[in-house]
Amino acid sequence: MFSRTLFCVAIATSSSSVFADTVWMKNGDRLTGTIKVFDGGKLMIDTPYGGSIPIDWKQVKTLESDNELLVKQDAYTGEKAKSIKPAEDGKVILANGEAPQTVELASIQQIIKPKPVIEDLVWKGNIDTALDYQRAETDTDDYNVAFKTTARHGKWRHIGSGEYNRESQEDVVTTDNWAAEYSLDRFLTDKWYWQGRIDYKRDKIEDLSRQRVVGTGPGYQFWDDELGAFSLGGLLNRSDYEYSNGGKDSFYSLAMKWDYNRYLIGRTVELFSSGELGRPLNNVADYSLDAELGLRYKVTEWASLNVKAEKDLISGTDDSDLDKTRYTIGFGVAW
Structure with a gap:
């Protein structure tokens, strides 16, 4: 036996x-x-x-x-x-x-591994959430949901991202905005690509209530593998601003856009940063910055804890400047 x-x-x-x-x-x-x-x-x-x-x-x-x-x-x-x-x-x-x-x-x-329809499709992404409910002398509700996904096949790469933020104190809403962006990259070589993108932001609280941006330009993919990715691109943008008082601005700008992530400690920790620094071609504003920096800690293969800082800055506008910094800690999923 x-x-x-x-x-x-x-x-x-x-x-x-x-x-x-x-x-x-x-x-x-x-x-x-x-x-x-x-x-x-x-x-x-x-x-x-x-x-x-x-x-x-x-x-x-x-x-x-x-x-x-x-x-x-x-x-x-x-x-x-x-x-x-x-x-x-x-x-x-x-x-x-x-x-x-x-x-x-x-x-x-x-x-x-070949995919059922598009065999060479590589699809990855993440969703990060942060929720804060405080019941004390001042009641505070704080919500933040962000997602980003990338799909690549052959010479094409699709990138979609979005975010929603809402904060209220004693039933008074102090933050309420959302943003969405779509980019399409066409690789000309293994590293060089040409990008077209459209971006829309809506804010129900700040003076700058709407931002619409359409841009195009070249980019360079320094690396993109299982340990991370880094790309840097230059864009010629057409921007349209609408303010809560009815004012409007339209202008062209030059921008530098980056997207970086790196896995550390055996892919347990991920350092990531993305953003865009722009300079208008007229005097409607001095410069603009939209950036984020953060860390994710993998709890399981698909679940993670995240902490990040976001900066949204527009300096030198005719109506009013925009300068917001936001810190979040939350839970997310990735694939």
């Missing part, structure tokens, strides 16, 4: 190892787990003993996976391999039916 139990354990152990993905390193190490993605020079593998581990692609000797993966040898086209088999140093075999193909690791640009 004891020997039969050992036999079953041995079979289960060997079976689990068969279905695990394996990566052989040039230094002789071997890692087993589940290959999640290869992008930006980093191979991400989930292991039961070390969590998500990023691996430098240049240090990989060969690898194996029984999962169906989309292997792209350039930025826009790829082959859906039913499995990946190990080969000689620096190569792998893409097994797909009766015609397996041996390829150089150096020629592979990306490995992802």
